[in-house]
Amino acid sequence: MPKKFRFTVTILIFLILGGTIGFYVLKDQTKSLSPEETISYRHDNLKVTVFYNRPYKKDRLIFGNLVPFGEVWRTGANEATTFKVNQDIMVDGSLLEAGEYSLWTIPNEDSWKVIFNKKMYAWGIDLTSEKAARDPEYDALIIEVPTHEKLNSTEQFTIYFDRQQEMHMMFLTWGETFISFPFKKAN
Numbered sequence: 001m002p003k004k005f006r007f008t009v010t011i012l013i014f015l016i017l018g019g020t021i022g023f024y025v026l027k028d029q030t031k032s033l034s035p036e037e038t039i040s041y042r043h044d045n046l047k048v049t050v051f052y053n054r055p056y057k058k059d060r061l062i063f064g065n066l067v068p069f070g071e072v073w074r075t076g077a078n079e080a081t082t083f084k085v086n087q088d089i090m091v092d093g094s095l096l097e098a099g100e101y102s103l104w105t106i107p108n109e110d111s112w113k114v115i116f117n118k119k120m121y122a123w124g125i126d127l128t129s130e131k132a133a134r135d136p137e138y139d140a141l142i143i144e145v146p147t148h149e150k151l152n153s154t155e156q157f158t159i160y161f162d163r164q165q166e167m168h169m170m171f172l173t174w175g176e177t178f179i180s181f182p183f184k185k186a187n
Helices: 003-033
Strands: 036-043 046-053 081-085 089-091 094-096 099-107 111-117 139-146 148-164 167-185
Touching: 036 148, 036 167, 046 148, 046 167, 094 139, 099 167, 111 167, 139 167
Parallel strands: none
Antiparallel strands: 036 046, 046 081, 081 099, 089 094, 089 167, 099 111, 111 139, 148 167
8 A cells, every 4th residue: 555545544534533532522511511401291191301401691691692582592502402292282272293393492582482393403503604403494383472581590591391270381491581381282
């Protein structure tokens, strides 16, 4: 084998190995800054599971600054947030079929759009443009809900569920802002 070819192959191997190691080191660092969370909600035979990454506030102004108003947000950090439901549900009065969705939001000052998208994405942003990776062609449902102000600040982005009367509620909260929306089993 010619020396020049061997040298080129050696360089390529080091580049691939270095890139792979660098990717995993960077991934571990971002996970420590925005750890993964999987939450599940069950009621009778209804099961909802959400996977997301939880960034910290760190004295930053979140909505309208770190997360701009009027732009699609991956609803967390790192990978796109996913929402999985085992049966058809009515979300704020609109049908969402059983299945797995990526969950996106468009925060605004007085309301947010919540988007359930049929496509799964490896990462929450397009790394070339730094914009949300969501393709609107795959949107299954979009609802709009009002924002609410909290008296105390939530340091780490949090998604949780609660049951209020006959409705199940999903909450998203970070900083001084939260949104919620009702859902129930479809008939």
